[in-house]
Amino acid sequence: MAHVYNRVALIGLGLIASSMFWAMKRGGLAGEVTGYARSAETRETAREIGLCDVVYDDITQAVEGADLIVLCVPVGVMGQVMEQIAGSLAQGATVTDVGSVKRAVIDQVTPHLPEGVHFVAGHPLAGTEHSGPKAGFAELFDNRWSLLVPSEGTDPKATAKLRALWEGMGANVEEMDADHHDLVLAVTSHAPHLIAYTMVGVADDLRRVTDSEVIKYSAAGFRDFTRIAASDPTMWRDVFLSNKDATLEILGRFTEELFALQRAIRQGDGDHLFEYFTRTRAIRRGIIEAGQDTDAPNFGRGAGSKT
Numbered sequence: 146m147a148h149v150y151n152r153v154a155l156i157g158l159g160l161i162a163s164s165m166f167w168a169m170k171r172g173g174l175a176g177e178v179t180g181y182a183r184s185a186e187t188r189e190t191a192r193e194i195g196l197c198d199v200v201y202d203d204i205t206q207a208v209e210g211a212d213l214i215v216l217c218v219p220v221g222v223m224g225q226v227m228e229q230i231a232g233s234l235a236q237g238a239t240v241t242d243v244g245s246v247k248r249a250v251i252d253q254v255t256p257h258l259p260e261g262v263h264f265v266a267g268h269p270l271a272g273t274e275h276s277g278p279k280a281g282f283a284e285l286f287d288n289r290w291s292l293l294v295p296s297e298g299t300d301p302k303a304t305a306k307l308r309a310l311w312e313g314m315g316a317n318v319e320e321m322d323a324d325h326h327d328l329v330l331a332v333t334s335h336a337p338h339l340i341a342y343t344m345v346g347v348a349d350d351l352r353r354v355t356d357s358e359v360i361k362y363s364a365a366g367f368r369d370f371t372r373i374a375a376s377d378p379t380m381w382r383d384v385f386l387s388n389k390d391a392t393l394e395i396l397g398r399f400t401e402e403l404f405a406l407q408r409a410i411r412q413g414d415g416d417h418l419f420e421y422f423t424r425t426r427a428i429r430r431g432i433i434e435a436g437q438d439t440d441a442p443n444f445g446r447g448a449g450s451k452t
């Protein structure tokens with residue numbers, strides 16, 4: 146495929162940046178890919194494993210002359226990074242990000258955006274519980290959604306080019322409004338992560354009573370929770386602090402339903418439980434019938450998948 150961009154700069158060389166690098170190389174989507182990471186150790190690892198064509202020690206050098214700059218850092222520092230690079234961006238360049246929250250990132254980044262530089266926020270709905278420069282693999286985005294959130298007044302050509310990059314990396318692209326994105330993700334990703342963190346925390350408390358039995362005999366459901374609860378603490382701290390309103394709204398509803406189920410168990414109300422579980426089972430079946438079961442064996446996952 147012809148290059149979509151001549152020079153792409155990846156800022157923050159972790160799971161998502163490294164997966165983007167390998168996916169861009171697989172598809173021949175970028176002429177040159179430069180990189181910058183805050184820690185010298187990460188930059189050294191990146192050089193050792195051939196992650197990026199050039200890794201710079203100076204963030205401004207990494208973005209100079211780039212026609213696409215991708216911010217792949219935790220959502221709490223997106224604005225800070227944008228401020229650092231603002232003076233070194235080429236006219237006509239596009240800045241995007243991959244953060245799990247969109248409204249807070251747009252609000253942080255936009256004030257630092259120079260005249261003549263486009264910002265198109267983004268979020269690939271693909272990841273694993275692993276982090277760091279060695280965690281990435283080219284197939285991460287295959288058959289996954291990547292959401293784009295162009296700001297008002299964004300040049301449609303800048304958005305179209307970014308769409309072509311994500312499609313070249315294997316993703317299906319959809320445009321979405323920032324607030325809607327944050328509410329949808331609170332339901333499908335942020336609240337579930339918090340619930341997994343909580344469940345593993347409860348089991349950890351219990352472990353002191355039951356010794357290591359919780360881990361030894363853990364069934365698939367709990368194992369899934371432990372996988373999710375092994376995700377990067379900095380990233381997830383930032384997600385919850387940046388998507389506060391939507392997450393609290395969903396957790397409020399979750400708590401109400403949990404109390405109702407708790408009461409049904411206490412009162413022996415089997416009909417309530419049965420009806421509830423019948424409804425939730427139908428949702429799962431709907432997902433499978435719609436062909437959206439991304440957990441099915443080999444659905445959109447390559448050999449290098451770490452999930």
Ligand SMILES: NC(=O)C1=CN([C@@H]2O[C@H](COP(=O)(O)OP(=O)(O)OC[C@H]3O[C@@H](n4cnc5c(N)ncnc54)[C@H](O)[C@@H]3O)[C@@H](O)[C@H]2O)C=CC1
Pocket residue numbers: 156157158159160161162182183184187217218219220222225226243244245246268269270271272273274275276277278280377380384
């Ligand atoms: N991990 C996942 O499953 C997914 C993560 N995301 C989003 O992608 C972004 C990156 O996540 P990952 O690649 O998983 O994280 P990661 O932890 O693997 O990599 C993040 C990198 O950013 C660097 N960094 C942190 N603060 C920095 C700063 N101030 N300046 C420069 N570099 C800095 C870290 O040192 C690290 O190298 C986050 O915003 C996250 O919300 C989006 C989709 C999935």
Ligand SMILES: O=C(O)C(=O)Cc1ccc(O)cc1
Pocket residue numbers: 244245269270271272273274334373
């Ligand atoms: O590993 C998992 O189960 C995930 O849920 C990955 C993930 C984490 C954060 C995102 O913003 C998008 C995807």
